[in-house]
Amino acid sequence: MGGEELIKGVINNSNGLEETIRVSIRLRPLNEKELMKNDSSDWECLNSNSVMFRSTLPERSLFPHSYTFDRVFGIDSTTKQVYEEGAKEVALSVVNGINSTIFAYGQTSSGKTFTMNGVTQYSVADIYSYIESHQDREFVLKFSAIEIYNEAVKDLLSLENVPLRLLDDPEKGTVVEKLTEEILKDRNHLQELISFCEVQRKIGETSLNETSSRSHQILRLTIESSARKFKKSESSSTLTATVNFVDLAGSERASQTNSGGTRLKEGCHINRSLLTLGTVIRKLSKGRNGHIPYRDSKLTRILQNSLGGNGRTAIICTMSPARSHVEQSRNTLLFATCAKEVSTNAHVNVVVSDKALVKQLQKELARLESEMKNLKPLPLKGDSTSLLKEKELVIEQMDKQIKELTRQRDLAQYRIENLLHSVGEDRIFKLSESTVNTIPDLVDLDLDLRSDDSSFKAFDESSLKTFDTFTAQEENSPHKIDPLFTMNHEDDFLLDSSTPELAGPDPYQDWEEIAERVHANSEDGCKDVQCIELEESKESVNENGDLTLATLEDNERQMISSFDNPETSPQRKNKEIIPINKGHTYDGLIQKASEMEKTLNCIVNLYPSEQSFSSIEAAKQKLKLARSKSCLTVLMTIPPSTLIEKVEDDKKTRSIGSDVNFSGKAEGSRRRRGLSCGILEANLDFKDSQSVCSRCSDTKTLQIIDEDDDDNTSVLNFATGKRGKSKNRIKKRSGSRLGRVSKKEEPKETTQEVHTEEEKELQAHSEWMLEFEGQQRDIIELWDACNVPLVHRSYFFILFKGDPSDAVYMEVELRRLFFIREAISRSANGSGRGDTVTQTSSLKALNREREMLARRMKKKFSAKERDALYVKWGIDLKTKQRSIQVARMLWSRTKDFDHINESAALVAKLIGFVEPNQVSREMFGLSFSLQSLDHRSFPWKRNMSLPF
Numbered sequence: 043m044g045g046e047e048l049i050k051g052v053i054n055n056s057n058g059l060e061e062t063i064r065v066s067i068r069l070r071p072l073n074e075k076e077l078m079k080n081d082s083s084d085w086e087c088l089n090s091n092s093v094m095f096r097s098t099l100p101e102r103s104l105f106p107h108s109y110t111f112d113r114v115f116g117i118d119s120t121t122k123q124v125y126e127e128g129a130k131e132v133a134l135s136v137v138n139g140i141n142s143t144i145f146a147y148g149q150t151s152s153g154k155t156f157t158m159n160g161v162t163q164y165s166v167a168d169i170y171s172y173i174e175s176h177q178d179r180e181f182v183l184k185f186s187a188i189e190i191y192n193e194a195v196k197d198l199l200s201l202e203n204v205p206l207r208l209l210d211d212p213e214k215g216t217v218v219e220k221l222t223e224e225i226l227k228d229r230n231h232l233q234e235l236i237s238f239c240e241v242q243r244k245i246g247e248t249s250l251n252e253t254s255s256r257s258h259q260i261l262r263l264t265i266e267s268s269a270r271k272f273k274k275s276e277s278s279s280t281l282t283a284t285v286n287f288v289d290l291a292g293s294e295r296a297s298q299t300n301s302g303g304t305r306l307k308e309g310c311h312i313n314r315s316l317l318t319l320g321t322v323i324r325k326l327s328k329g330r331n332g333h334i335p336y337r338d339s340k341l342t343r344i345l346q347n348s349l350g351g352n353g354r355t356a357i358i359c360t361m362s363p364a365r366s367h368v369e370q371s372r373n374t375l376l377f378a379t380c381a382k383e384v385s386t387n388a389h390v391n392v393v394v395s396d397k398a399l400v401k402q403l404q405k406e407l408a409r410l411e412s413e414m415k416n417l418k419p420l421p422l423k424g425d426s427t428s429l430l431k432e433k434e435l436v437i438e439q440m441d442k443q444i445k446e447l448t449r450q451r452d453l454a455q456y457r458i459e460n461l462l463h464s465v466g467e468d469r470i471f472k473l474s475e476s477t478v479n480t481i482p483d484l485v486d487l488d489l490d491l492r493s494d495d496s497s498f499k500a501f502d503e504s505s506l507k508t509f510d511t512f513t514a515q516e517e518n519s520p521h522k523i524d525p526l527f528t529m530n531h532e533d534d535f536l537l538d539s540s541t542p543e544l545a546g547p548d549p550y551q552d553w554e555e556i557a558e559r560v561h562a563n564s565e566d567g568c569k570d571v572q573c574i575e576l577e578e579s580k581e582s583v584n585e586n587g588d589l590t591l592a593t594l595e596d597n598e599r600q601m602i603s604s605f606d607n608p609e610t611s612p613q614r615k616n617k618e619i620i621p622i623n624k625g626h627t628y629d630g631l632i633q634k635a636s637e638m639e640k641t642l643n644c645i646v647n648l649y650p651s652e653q654s655f656s657s658i659e660a661a662k663q664k665l666k667l668a669r670s671k672s673c674l675t676v677l678m679t680i681p682p683s684t685l686i687e688k689v690e691d692d693k694k695t696r697s698i699g700s701d702v703n704f705s706g707k708a709e710g711s712r713r714r715r716g717l718s719c720g721i722l723e724a725n726l727d728f729k730d731s732q733s734v735c736s737r738c739s740d741t742k743t744l745q746i747i748d749e750d751d752d753d754n755t756s757v758l759n760f761a762t763g764k765r766g767k768s769k770n771r772i773k774k775r776s777g778s779r780l781g782r783v784s785k786k787e788e789p790k791e792t793t794q795e796v797h798t799e800e801e802k803e804l805q806a807h808s809e810w811m812l813e814f815e816g817q818q819r820d821i822i823e824l825w826d827a828c829n830v831p832l833v834h835r836s837y838f839f840i841l842f843k844g845d846p847s848d849a850v851y852m853e854v855e856l857r858r859l860f861f862i863r864e865a866i867s868r869s870a871n872g873s874g875r876g877d878t879v880t881q882t883s884s885l886k887a888l889n890r891e892r893e894m895l896a897r898r899m900k901k902k903f904s905a906k907e908r909d910a911l912y913v914k915w916g917i918d919l920k921t922k923q924r925s926i927q928v929a930r931m932l933w934s935r936t937k938d939f940d941h942i943n944e945s946a947a948l949v950a951k952l953i954g955f956v957e958p959n960q961v962s963r964e965m966f967g968l969s970f971s972l973q974s975l976d977h978r979s980f981p982w983k984r985n986m987s988l989p990f
């Protein structure tokens with residue numbers, strides 16, 4: 043392999059070129075002396091790689107007979123051959139930047155010096171030939187020479203006979219201190235120096251009066267080469283390597299020196315280096331696992347890199363063919379055998395130029411500096427105080443950051459709210475302009491929605507045309523949302539699955555139908571009571587200044603008149619076009635009741651249990667909810683006894699009976715009146731329902747009810763909340779509250795104890811509050827029994843807080859709940875006309891509903907998201923902006939009747955959250971929404987005027 047090819051191989055192998063030491067054997071011819079003694083040779087070169095010992099002596103027959111090496115040179119081989127085939131390749135590696143060493147090992151006078159001189163000369167000649175043939179490269183050659191004698195290192199180029207110290211250099215390994223290194227001018231210069239070294243060595247040996255070499259000589263030629271094409275300003279790499287020509291002292295043992303004193307000492311030292319060399323080679327031949335005793339001798343220390351290190355090595359073992367030297371020859375072969383096993387790992391030694399080195403170092407420095415910056419100072423071990431201070435500092439900084447971020451967030455939110463407000467106000471203003479004057483129309487239209495969706499479309503197109511987001515697409519798809527609401531992704535949860543669609547019919551549908559008819563039949567009485575209420579509310583309105591009495595009266599009358607007039611009332615028209623009694627047979631009602639139960643349960647199950655009364659109350663406290671005074675005022679205007687009085691009237695027409703066949707077309711209010719009463723009478727059991735009115739003793743309604751105290755089985759008794767057997771039950775259930783009721787039933791006795799009007803008022807108020815709380819508790823119990831949706835509970839709870847005018851609503855709520863409870867109870871018990879609805883089947887149906895809803899919810903939200911959604915639902919409502927967004931969304935949802943109860947409750951909740959002084963144009967839209975929604979969920983408030 044040529045030098046160039048070798049380099050290629052080395053460069054391609056980043057791990058270096060691993061190869062074994064090249065070992066050659068050279069047999070010299072018998073010299074004259076040996077010939078004279080007939081010291082014939084027993085060694086025979088079998089071929090170019092093997093040498094064999096042919097002994098006729100029986101005692102040596104046990105010796106190994108043949109040895110194989112990289113190359114075996116016989117007595118006829120020339121030094122040129124030895125060089126070419128055994129050393130050249132290794133020696134010339136130096137010009138390619140690879141360290142190399144050529145050893146000559148053998149006993150005294152075996153021809154080491156003879157061979158090494160020739161190898162050195164040939165190498166130098168080839169090196170210079172290589173340099174001359176590579177003009178593109180610039181070469182610098184340096185020469186140095188050392189002699190190791192008695193473990194002392196001598197500089198052969200120096201005339202001073204001063205031993206040199208060996209130093210350990212981290213990069214170069216072991217170096218000889220103060221060693222003379224001549225930069226060669228040319229080839230002749232090198233020859234002169236080599237000759238000088240030879241003379242120097244011989245002088246020393248002559249002084250020993252010995253012909254044989256007692257020292258180890260190392261001639262060292264260092265070659266640096268770099269490409270000439272690079273300018274000085276450019277960074278270029280330089281190859282640098284050293285070739286060692288090592289002529290070792292004779293390897294014979296000290297014992298064979300037959301000398302004592304100084305000679306023995308010399309022999310010991312000589313052998314020390316040689317023995318160490320042998321040990322190192324032997325150990326290296328077995329691998330590099332154990333300790334390699336390079337440092338045990340100067341020789342091995344200096345040649346450490348050449349022995350199993352970074353460099354290529356060739357050993358030429360010289361042998362004397364004389365029979366008398368057969369032992370040393372055999373030892374030489376054993377050494378050679380071991381050396382053959384040693385492997386080296388040569389690398390190309392690239393020296394970076396100073397400029398390149400500076401650049402490289404600068405880069406490294408920059409990298410380290412950046413690393414240093416990134417590194418946080420490590421706290422001292424055990425220094426908990428400093429660690430604590432450091433942590434506190436970090437916390438302090440984080441606190442500052444949090445404050446700053448919070449401030450920025452609040453600022454951004456404030457700006458967004460302002461922006462939204464201005465945008466929303468502009469849109470709602472347009473809406474309000476087009477709709478504010480058409481409230482009665484809206485109501486009428488709304489009443490038509492259930493039976494005719496086209497009317498709603500008309501409603502959209504006429505009244506909501508300014509809502510540009512109500513697109514034709516949305517009209518066809520009620521579940522699609524106004525893009526206005528999707529500007530904030532958080533609104534998404536309000537749009538679909540956050541309020542899961544309820545399966546089945548509207549649970550309140552029957553109730554509404556019934557209540558509507560009851561209301562329709564109670565028109566006359568309504569007016570009477572309304573007058574009283576209006577008188578009462580007049581003061582409130584004036585005090586608050588929210589609405590004028592005229593406005594309220596106008597609104598009320600307008601609504602009532604539109605309702606009363608069968609010709610103009612859209613609802614009535616509608617009812618005539620689509621018979622409301624369709625499906626309102628006994629079986630139909632039972633089925634509806636069953637569906638109602640399912641749906642109620644489903645609604646309740648949609649809300650986590652923590653949304654209980656207590657949590658709502660707590661949330662209310664936390665949010666400091668304030669019921670709108672305006673709303674309160676308007677609520678007070680609603681005739682409380684309308685339904686009751688009209689039902690009272692209906693008692694007289696009840697004879698139409700429960701068995702009325704409803705298949706025919708309805709003909710006016712009389713027919714409907716009979717229908718309503720028939721339904722109530724046929725399906726309800728009133729054993730417990732009369733207790734409702736026990737808490738309404740201070741109202742006009744209660745007074746009316748009290749007059750009719752005997753009939754416990756009629757529809758009217760249920761509707762008017764008769765006392766009967768249930769009175770005792772209420773006494774047991776209500777406990778101390780009954781006492782309060784009794785007190786109220788005897789107001790005169792109480793008032794006798796008070797002396798001033800003021801005290802009377804206080805006492806009356808106190809009693810009412812006690813009564814109110816009692817009613818609240820009863821309603822809550824009934825809510826649970828009827829599985830009333832929590833949104834409705836929230837709505838009711840927020841709206842009615844104990845104002846005296848709340849009494850009527852409390853009463854109606856109690857009756858409604860009794861109605862629902864009775865219907866559920868009947869359905870569950872499978873009573874009436876062989877109805878087969880059982881508790882088990884109801885539960886199964888309920889479970890199916892639950893599973894279906896759960897699947898829907900899971901599709902849209904994960905459990906975590908659902909929880910967050912519920913929380914968010916409540917929390918976000920506290921802000922006005924959010925409330926308006928929700929209101930807008932609800933507005934669009936009026937198309938979707940499955941959500942109507944929930945929407946109504948939420949809108950009402952919004953009203954409860956908004957203070958009167960916060961009412962703005964946006965709230966007009968909200969009020970319309972409430973108005974249209976409220977009729978379905980709370981039909982007894984159909985005629986109420988909205989607060990804004």
Ligand SMILES: Nc1ncnc2c1ncn2[C@@H]1O[C@H](COP(=O)(O)OP(=O)(O)OP(=O)(O)O)[C@@H](O)[C@H]1O
Nearest residue numbers: 070071149150151152153154155156254255291292
């Ligand atoms: N291959 C050879 N052909 C002819 N003569 C040789 C050969 N090898 C050695 N000689 C001669 O043998 C004698 C001893 O050789 P050399 O001095 O090289 O031995 P050595 O191993 O260096 O001995 P020492 O270790 O004592 O220095 C020399 O006179 C040399 O000329």
